[in-house]
Amino acid sequence: xxxxxxxxxxxxxxxxxxxxxxxxxxxKGFSAxxxxxxxxxxxxxxxxxxxxxxxxxxxxxxxxxxxxxxxxSGIIEIFNDEATSLxxxxxxxxxxxxxxxxxxxxxxxxxxxELRLHPQKLAxxxxxxxxxxxxxxxxxxxxxxxxxxAPIHPLHYVLNMIGMCVFPFIAAPLLKHIAGVDARTFExxxxxRKVLVPKWMKSILNTK
Amino acid sequence: xxxxxxxxxxxxxxxxxxxxxxxxxxxKGFSAxxxxxxxxxxxxxxxxxxxxxxxxxxxxxxxxxxxxxxxxSGIIEIFNDEATSLxxxxxxxxxxxxxxxxxxxxxxxxxxxELRLHPQKLAxxxxxxxxxxxxxxxxxxxxxxxxxxAPIHPLHYVLNMIGMCVFPFIAAPLLKHIAGVDARTFExxxxxRKVLVPKWMKSILNTK
DNA sequence: GTCTATAAAGTGATAGAC
DNA sequence: GTCTATCACTTTATAGAC
Numbered sequence: 001x002x003x004x005x006x007x008x009x010x011x012x013x014x015x016x017x018x019x020x021x022x023x024x025x026x027x028k029g030f031s032a033x034x035x036x037x038x039x040x041x042x043x044x045x046x047x048x049x050x051x052x053x054x055x056x057x058x059x060x061x062x063x064x065x066x067x068x069x070x071x072x073s074g075i076i077e078i079f080n081d082e083a084t085s086l087x088x089x090x091x092x093x094x095x096x097x098x099x100x101x102x103x104x105x106x107x108x109x110x111x112x113x114e115l116r117l118h119p120q121k122l123a124x125x126x127x128x129x130x131x132x133x134x135x136x137x138x139x140x141x142x143x144x145x146x147x148x149x150a151p152i153h154p155l156h157y158v159l160n161m162i163g164m165c166v167f168p169f170i171a172a173p174l175l176k177h178i179a180g181v182d183a184r185t186f187e188x189x190x191x192x193r194k195v196l197v198p199k200w201m202k203s204i205l206n207t208k
Numbered sequence: 209x210x211x212x213x214x215x216x217x218x219x220x221x222x223x224x225x226x227x228x229x230x231x232x233x234x235x236k237g238f239s240a241x242x243x244x245x246x247x248x249x250x251x252x253x254x255x256x257x258x259x260x261x262x263x264x265x266x267x268x269x270x271x272x273x274x275x276x277x278x279x280x281s282g283i284i285e286i287f288n289d290e291a292t293s294l295x296x297x298x299x300x301x302x303x304x305x306x307x308x309x310x311x312x313x314x315x316x317x318x319x320x321x322e323l324r325l326h327p328q329k330l331a332x333x334x335x336x337x338x339x340x341x342x343x344x345x346x347x348x349x350x351x352x353x354x355x356x357x358a359p360i361h362p363l364h365y366v367l368n369m370i371g372m373c374v375f376p377f378i379a380a381p382l383l384k385h386i387a388g389v390d391a392r393t394f395e396x397x398x399x400x401r402k403v404l405v406p407k408w409m410k411s412i413l414n415t416k
Numbered sequence: 417g418t419c420t421a422t423a424a425a426g427t428g429a430t431a432g433a434c
Numbered sequence: 435g436t437c438t439a440t441c442a443c444t445t446t447a448t449a450g451a452c
Contacts, residue, residue, distance in 0.1 A: 028239075029237065029239065029240075029321070029325075030240075031236075031237065031239040031240035032237075032238075032239035032240075032325065106324070109317075109320055109321060109324060112317055112378050112379065112381065112382065113237070113317060113321045115381045115382055115385070115386075116314070116317060116381040117236060117237075117240065119381050119384070119385035119386070120385065122386075123386050126386050128382075128386050129388070131387060132387065152400075152404065153396075153397060153400070155383075155389070155393075155397055156397065156400070156401065156404060159372075159375060159376055159379065159397075160372060162375070162379070163371045163372060163375030163376075163379075164367075164368060164371060167367060167370070167371030167374070167378075168367055170320050170375075171320065171367065171370070172324075173320065173323045173324040173327050174323055175363075176327070177323070177327035177328065177331050178323075178330075178334050178336050179336050179339060179340070180337070180340075181363070185363075188361075189361060189363055189364065189367075192360075192361070192364070193364065196360065200368070200408075200411075200412050200415055202415075203414070204408050206411070207404075207408055207410075207411040
């Protein structure tokens with residue numbers, strides 16, 4: 001009992017602040033989030049936020065770095081795996097990102113929103129240079145060669161795959177609050193897509 | 209020469225403010241936009257903003273109403289046209305929204321972002337109740353009946369169609385500033401999709 | 417490390433002259 | 435209608451006691 005693992009109830013002050021910041025930044029974005037909101041959410045004093053992180057901006061950068069790392073590392077990893085087929089990569093991608101997004105549904109809207117406001121500042125935190133000459137792209141080219149159909153720019157394929165996984169979560173507020181889709185139906189849809197998206201991606205490769 | 213049409217250079221003060229507000233709100237969102245930014249952009253005095261629109265909030269509501277109307281009226285219109293086939297509707301939708309988004313690429317990210325923050329406040333401004341029993345949905349059901357394949361929830365189909373058009377513009381900051389896709393390539397991709405998306409939508413209907 | 421109090425700057429809005 | 439000046443309030447950040 002000398003050293004016990006940290007429970008969610010007894011986080012360090014620093015961790016409490018980061019957790020609260022993660023939640024509020026992703027929900028409301030950088031500009032709409034007040035440092036007081038964060039300190040309240042964390043259940044600590046406002047001054048402690050600056051004691052630990054110096055500034056709101058600095059706290060944001062730290063949280064953002066973790067989020068971007070978490071969000072994009074999966075793509076690199078899957079795309080560069082030389083042991084898996086194209087189909088397997090699509091399956092992995094869809095399964096992994098659907099799971100991630102069910103856990104943190106606000107992530108895509110948050111990331112793309114902030115990315116638009118500060119593209120330069122965040123660019124250094126994302127290593128995506130390896131994507132375009134990844135093993136995935138080679139496999140994709142080979143597959144299009146093998147078929148008799150007219151090849152498409154690989155970007156089309158990636159946009160479709162990512163978009164099909166991510167867009168439902170971007171459109172979720174619209175679906176739920178305006179189109180009247182209930183939470184139950186939304187979850188069913190998302191789950192069905194884990195099977196459907198890979199099928200559609202195959203049929204896209206066969207479209208002439 | 210007595211009455212001449214308004215040129216973009218001699219807009220009324222009220223119009224100048226609305227134009228500036230539209231630009232800045234869509235670029236940065238409500239929270240990150242300062243009323244001073246708007247007055248500067250419009251080339252007028254800050255006090256005039258409140259003289260004409262009473263408050264930032266009020267100006268936002270007005271601008272937002274126009275944006276939402278512009279963005280969603282097209283869907284209703286196309287979906288309820290009983291004179292066109294399913295394929296024609298998809299073609300119309302893709303052509304119309306691609307053109308709209310090439311003109312105002314920030315629209316989707318802005319709309320979905322604000323929609324998430326104030327779903328209730330904006331819900332009344334969007335009439336989407338008619339979508340789910342639209343003629344489009346009836347045609348879609350009929351088409352899936354006619355084919356021998358297992359039918360999918362119509363929401364899958366709509367999410368794919370809208371997502372395939374809209375997602376490239378949501379991902380644009382990522383593509384341009386992080387993945388290194390130049391503006392020229394991006395435009396080519398978007399233009400190619402005007403032809404490709406309808407094809408893919410057909411093949412999705414044939415996927416078993 | 418944590419708190420209270422407060423400084424310093426930003427931001428929406430208005431009064432009042434022209 | 436348009437401007438300058440300014441108010442009232444919010445928000446980030448820090449100083450200093452404990």
